[in-house]
Amino acid sequence: xxxxxxxxRFVDKHQLLSKIHEILPTSAxxxxxxxxxxxxxxxxxxxxxLRLSTFLNQDSELQLDLLEHLSVAEFEKVLVGSYxxxxxxxxxxxxxxxxxxxxxxxxxxxxxxxxxxxxxxxxMEREMQEMFGIRFLGLPxxxxxxxxxxxxxxxxxxxxxxxx
Amino acid sequence: xxxGLEWIDWKLGPYHACLPAPMVLRLxxxxxxxxxxxxETGFLYKGxxxxxxxxxxxxxxVYADHLDPExxxxxxxxxCMAVEEIMGLCIPPRAQFVRMxxxxxxxxxxxxxxxxxxxxxxxxxxxxxxxxRDREKILDLFELLxxxxxSLNFLRFGGVCTDMxxxxxxxxxxxxxxxxIRMREYNDLFIFNDRFLNRTLCLGVxxxxxxxxxGVTGPNARASGFSWDVRKQNALMGYEMLDFAIPVGxxxxxxxxxxxxxxxxxxxEMAQSAEILKQLIETxxxxxxxxxxxxxxxxxxxxxxxxxxxxxxxxxxxxxVSDGSSSPLRVHFRxxxxxxxxxxPALCEGLSSEDLPLVLASLDIGIAEVDR
Numbered sequence: 001x002x003x004x005x006x007x008x009r010f011v012d013k014h015q016l017l018s019k020i021h022e023i024l025p026t027s028a029x030x031x032x033x034x035x036x037x038x039x040x041x042x043x044x045x046x047x048x049x050l051r052l053s054t055f056l057n058q059d060s061e062l063q064l065d066l067l068e069h070l071s072v073a074e075f076e077k078v079l080v081g082s083y084x085x086x087x088x089x090x091x092x093x094x095x096x097x098x099x100x101x102x103x104x105x106x107x108x109x110x111x112x113x114x115x116x117x118x119x120x121x122x123x124m125e126r127e128m129q130e131m132f133g134i135r136f137l138g139l140p141x142x143x144x145x146x147x148x149x150x151x152x153x154x155x156x157x158x159x160x161x162x163x164x
Numbered sequence: 165x166x167x168g169l170e171w172i173d174w175k176l177g178p179y180h181a182c183l184p185a186p187m188v189l190r191l192x193x194x195x196x197x198x199x200x201x202x203x204e205t206g207f208l209y210k211g212x213x214x215x216x217x218x219x220x221x222x223x224x225x226v227y228a229d230h231l232d233p234e235x236x237x238x239x240x241x242x243x244c245m246a247v248e249e250i251m252g253l254c255i256p257p258r259a260q261f262v263r264m265x266x267x268x269x270x271x272x273x274x275x276x277x278x279x280x281x282x283x284x285x286x287x288x289x290x291x292x293x294x295x296x297r298d299r300e301k302i303l304d305l306f307e308l309l310x311x312x313x314x315s316l317n318f319l320r321f322g323g324v325c326t327d328m329x330x331x332x333x334x335x336x337x338x339x340x341x342x343x344x345i346r347m348r349e350y351n352d353l354f355i356f357n358d359r360f361l362n363r364t365l366c367l368g369v370x371x372x373x374x375x376x377x378x379g380v381t382g383p384n385a386r387a388s389g390f391s392w393d394v395r396k397q398n399a400l401m402g403y404e405m406l407d408f409a410i411p412v413g414x415x416x417x418x419x420x421x422x423x424x425x426x427x428x429x430x431x432x433e434m435a436q437s438a439e440i441l442k443q444l445i446e447t448x449x450x451x452x453x454x455x456x457x458x459x460x461x462x463x464x465x466x467x468x469x470x471x472x473x474x475x476x477x478x479x480x481x482x483x484x485v486s487d488g489s490s491s492p493l494r495v496h497f498r499x500x501x502x503x504x505x506x507x508x509p510a511l512c513e514g515l516s517s518e519d520l521p522l523v524l525a526s527l528d529i530g531i532a533e534v535d536r
Binding site for chain 2: 034035038042065066067068069071072073075082084088091095121122123125143144145146147153154158161
């Protein structure tokens with residue numbers, strides 16, 4: 001295998017936007033740098049997550065074939081999901097971001113699972129499903145981490161020690 | 165399933181002699197051959213990330229230590245780097261060197277612990293004691309520098325807690341020489357040992373497509389032929405000025421990515437870590453060990469960062485979000501062991517039940533990272 005040397009490669013903004021515009025004209029909400037000098041982060045509509053993920057994974061130039069990390073953070077009762085994508089071959093990076101608003105403090109929210117695109121998403125989605133109450137549609141059923149816990153542990157309103 | 169055959173259901177765990185950590189394995193067996201395996205975790209869940217959200221920035225560091233008790237420095241390091249990334253903080257060169265020395269020593273410690281588990285599963289009591297003896301020497305060094313043997317709590321935002329203790333570097337150099345001497349013994353006991361080869365060659369082959377599909381990283385991926393190492397990709401870690409090789413599996417004696425390759429890659433990585441340490445000791449710069457004004461950090465500016473490093477088990481990431489307050493808004497680690505655990509059921513299919521502990525040990529799954 002080819003040795004991947006030092007390089008920090010980020011997806012070209014204009015190229016990416018034009019490609020997305022061709023396929024899903026209304027999917028991209030906002031595009032900006034992640035952190036101080038990080039890769040591009042692409043805020044998208046929740047409904048277009050699966051289609052866009054499939055495109056990013058299968059595009060011959062981008063080849064974003066690794067979902068390195070799936071993280072969820074709660075900002076003022078809005079759940080923000082961040083999909084940290086990377087290409088094995090080119091080491092290019094991109095972050096897909098979605099926002100989900102639960103109807104109630106203990107309510108579920110739904111989003112498509114990306115397991116069909118990136119199989120490594122399964123344990124990450126399962127964890128986020130249980131910890132944040134995000135139901136990933138299409139995620140295979142598996143055992144719970146904390147079957148005795150009531151509520152969603154990592155939401156801001158969760159009380160420590162609320163075990164049955 | 166084939167009709168007419170009877171399957172045996174076998175539940176192992178959460179606590180069992182053949183398991184390296186608390187987990188449940190639900191196996192379906194055809195006489196002695198594993199047909200299906202399901203893994204259940206969560207028995208060690210500590211809520212580290214949730215607790216970190218309720219602590220001050222510096223106190224949160226203590227919990228980052230508990231991410232992987234065997235190599236605690238990596239949890240500290242990735243958390244520190246994420247905070248420094250948000251703040252745009254550059255650390256003094258001397259502090260960078262101390263961090264790298266601790267990281268490489270921890271890598272050797274973690275790999276020695278891996279070899280101990282492998283030796284235990286193949287019932288090689290002699291090797292086990294040799295390995296533990298050598299690991300103790302490095303833990304003594306940690307104690308000399310930090311006062312602790314496992315949870316070091318030594319890094320600070322902007323550098324390290326204190327300067328190096330007198331005589332520390334000389335003893336690190338002794339460890340490096342010792343590793344090179346011991347490597348010959350380990351080669352005799354592992355690589356040139358027929359009994360060990362019979363158990364490990366062509367067993368538990370981790371196919372490249374599984375590496376890609378499950379996001380396997382670190383020595384396990386390298387043993388399957390992928391020469392990925394974040395130390396060669398992330399300039400923040402400071403390894404760009406060092407000359408070292410990335411050992412990869414060759415499958416020359418068995419199959420590429422078998423248990424034997426995973427052991428050999430870790431042995432070679434220990435030798436490479438000793439080389440890195442020698443280079444570091446030769447060029448340790450003088451100067452400050454902590455950026456001035458950051459000894460008692462009260463708050464971090466609003467922002468977020470995602471940082472990844474090469475821990476002993478693979479790529480360890482940290483997504484950190486700050487809202488400008490006195491504690492983190494969100495800390496989320498990306499532990500390498502999640503991918504290793506995901507690939508384990510696939511490796512089990514067709515395996516004899518007696519080889520199960522060996523294959524499990526060879527993946528070096530840190531369950532504390534998974535159930536964090």
